[in-house]
């Protein structure tokens with residue numbers, strides 16, 4: 001689906017130079033490179049605070065904990081996302097309350113949020129799925145009116161924006177994943193939280209380091225969730241190029257659209273949205289046949305996500321059943337993500353489009 005080696009070879013000299021500097025510095029965890037990365041990402045989003053952590057999952061988990069969300073609370077989120085979104089809510093003892101999605105963007109449907117708000121609701125956790133911003137203006141309006149916290153899951157949306165405002169900068173916290181396949185990916189695990197709330201940020205800094213601000217004084221139970229210096233330098237090298245990487249993803253997406261829009265439903269970009277195409281996801285009622293023919297022609301494709309969260313075995317205790325979230329369920333039956341990454345060859349896109357045409361037209 002993506003060729004990380006191609007990108008590595010383009011930046012290899014710089015990466016190896018930086019890694020060597022870290023190795024010779026003997027400072028491997030939460031050092032000056034993590035601080036520099038935090039500064040860069042904070043400024044890029046126009047925020048006051050940025051805190052590096054060990055993963056995107058931890059970014060969500062520690063955000064919820066620092067915001068005081070816990071046992072008995074409800075957090076409204078989408079059923080059409082990676083499992084970690086709901087896991088983070090369950091880690092703090094809260095209950096995920098699902099709201100169906102918009103069919104065009106696959107993001108949480110803002111118009112259906114209010115009917116799910118109860119006196120237990122404490123937060124909304126939208127996900128900018130596949131790199132398309134959720135309707136943050138509408139979500140923030142509801143959150144302000146109903147006094148709810150907002151945690152943005154930006155694992156797939158680094159660099160995306162809505163009317164010029166970056167994803168991650170709308171809510172109380174914005175949570176990023178640096179998993180290698182992400183738009184800004186490390187060569188291992190990593191994550192970051194951005195916020196304008198210094199109290200919440202200080203809480204997260206403590207939580208990532210065993211409940212300590214240092215000096216072996218532990219004010220609360222925390223976690224070991226630190227970002228290491230090796231990942232930080234890799235991310236610093238790639239961060240310099242992230243806008244260009246996202247621009248290239250958009251060019252690839254636009255080429256796919258021009259070749260495919262007559263045979264399948266192509267990704268939609270709403271007015272004012274800057275989609276960063278973490279995934280290029282088409283939909284078709286003949287999805288399984290299409291995937292099989294792509295496979296036979298040596299073209300990879302992946303179904304993100306074949307089972308919406310409310311139907312996952314691990315969440316069976318919530319008592320959901322098929323039909324509860326029909327838009328998400330239909331998406332799960334029809335979506336197919338095609339290869340997309342900045343270095344993807346245009347010739348490969350044309351070849352993929354030919355196979356799709358042969359399959360669906362012929």
Ligand SMILES: Cc1ncc(COP(=O)(O)O)c(C=O)c1O
Nearest residue numbers: 055056057082084155177178179
């Ligand atoms: C939407 C979403 N949320 C959360 C995560 C979790 O991030 P990580 O794998 O860095 O823990 C991911 C990453 O896979 C994701 O795609």
